[in-house]
Amino acid sequence: MKINVRSGDTFWYYSQLYYIPAGLIIDSNPSLDPNGLIIGSEVEIPGFIKESYTVKQGDTFWKLAEQRNIHVDGLLLLNGNMNPGALKIGSTIFLPSRVTAPVVNGRQGYSSDILQRDLTRLKEIYPFIKLSSIGESVLGKSLYEIKIGDGSKKVHMNASFHANEWITTSILMTFLNDFLLSLTNMNPIRGIQAMPVYRGVTLSLVPMVNPDGVDLVLKGPPAPMKDQLLKLNKGSTDFTGWKANIRGIDLNKQFPARWEFEKERIEVKSPGPRDFPGDKPLSEPETIAMAGLAQEEVFDRMLAIHTQGKEFYWGYEGLEPSEAERLAGDFERVSGYRSVRYIDSYAGYKDWYIKEFKKTAFTLELGKGINPLPLSQFDEIYRDSLGIFLAAVYRWY
Missing domain, CATH: 3.10.350.10 (LysM domain)
Structure with a gap:
């Protein structure tokens, strides 16, 4: 106003x-x-x-x-x-x-158009947020970053690395909206006041890392690429199982953290709906943008939000800092999710982040079932994950 x-x-x-x-x-x-x-x-x-x-x-x-x-x-x-x-x-x-009611409606198929619309509206109502593009997808869609606050502690969260996990964007955008409402109405979230967080923490969000892939899952293939994508999808017009970006590269197997080992042992050897790590690490514009953001900011904590499994991973070859274990205990307590230190999977954003910066990083696997998880799980997923998000920005050791 x-x-x-x-x-x-x-x-x-x-x-x-x-x-x-x-x-x-x-x-x-x-x-x-x-x-x-x-x-x-x-x-x-x-x-x-x-x-x-x-x-x-x-x-x-x-x-x-x-x-x-x-x-x-x-x-x-x-x-x-x-x-x-x-x-x-x-x-x-x-x-x-x-404004006392949310702008964001997370209980819908959350495409890149809806994301852009909601971010524009949130920026109008809450002009203290900083909205920028950290890069573009293969098809030229902006990869938006939202920053809130200017505190010395830096926390980053991202969602929709994987296309058919688009509900993670809905969840993260709902948290963003609730946090903004808490700030301007001075109402606590689960007993936590938002203003001390705002003053002490710089919160960075990239709510949709893979907008081309999300739109493919929700809307089907864009006309100019229809034949190519149908071929990559083995002729099927059902793209609900698609995890990769629009070129068939799995963005969460693109990072230089034992990438060569992961590429060698994985069965998928060519572009397709899932698991192909590319011909080299950081070959895709989306992963280049995410690596660049991390190198520029060096966040104290990073949360990569995925589905599914009701668990989270937080270790990488013993390089994780000691606070990661304490924070994992908090996450487990507030969410009921299972804490897993090590998992036999490499080349992910969390792996690379710990390897590169020796900072606290998590991969969250929200909800449980077959991706894409149904919107009927939204309320349960948000209830469980909200405590994790709040602990990430509020709990410091």
Whole structure:
């Protein structure tokens, strides 16, 4: 929601008017000097949208402000020089509407178009988030990163490395939306206040690593590649079992952590729906982008979100730091998922991350069943995984 600065206005005054933490307002307006606002400047107020309202008989600014639990000056800011004592029946004014309900609907087939739409809307309502592209997929779709907060601790989460695990994007985007609602409404999530996390942690999310593959599973092959993809899929028009990117490369077998060993022993020797690690590590634009992000940021913790199995993996050849074991215990306790230190699988993002940076990294296998997991599992999966996400950003040793 946008307002215009008047004489004497400050970010701290706006914070009192709208019951929004001043830090969120400051971070929503990075180009403005919080100690010297210029009259007439446009200011973003996070957590609100501006609604048109037709004046009815008996309406006053004071009554409308009371109904919305906002100081009357919060309404006057939206309506310029209007005389508050002279509202005309049938005229249109603007009212601030606090956003208290989610924008994201995770209980649907979550394609790259829906992701882009939701990210655009979230950025409008919560302008303190930083939204950028870290690269592009094979077909030129942006690989979006969302950053929240600017604390010294860095935590990264990603989803949909594998195409038919797209429900992980739904889960991660739902967590993002709930975290943003908690920040602007100052409501705790499972007893945890969001603002201390915001101040202490920089949270990075890449909610869809493999947008081409996700769209293939949900929508079928794009027309220009239909024949090629049908051939890779052994003639089948059913792409629900497809894990790879659009070129038939398994993105989570693309990283230089015993890649040669994994390639040699794996039975799949050519591009297809799953398991082919490519002809060399980091051959795909999606994996190049994810490796580049990690090398640039060196996150303290990394969570790669997959399905299925109700378990998680956190070790790689003894290189994992000691905090990983303690955090694994927390994850196991809050989710009921099984903690597995080592697994006979290599060349994954988690493996490479531990090998490269000696930092804490996890592969989460949400839910249980056959991929793609049905949306009927969404609520259970979110309930189980929410505790993991919160522990990852809140629990420090």
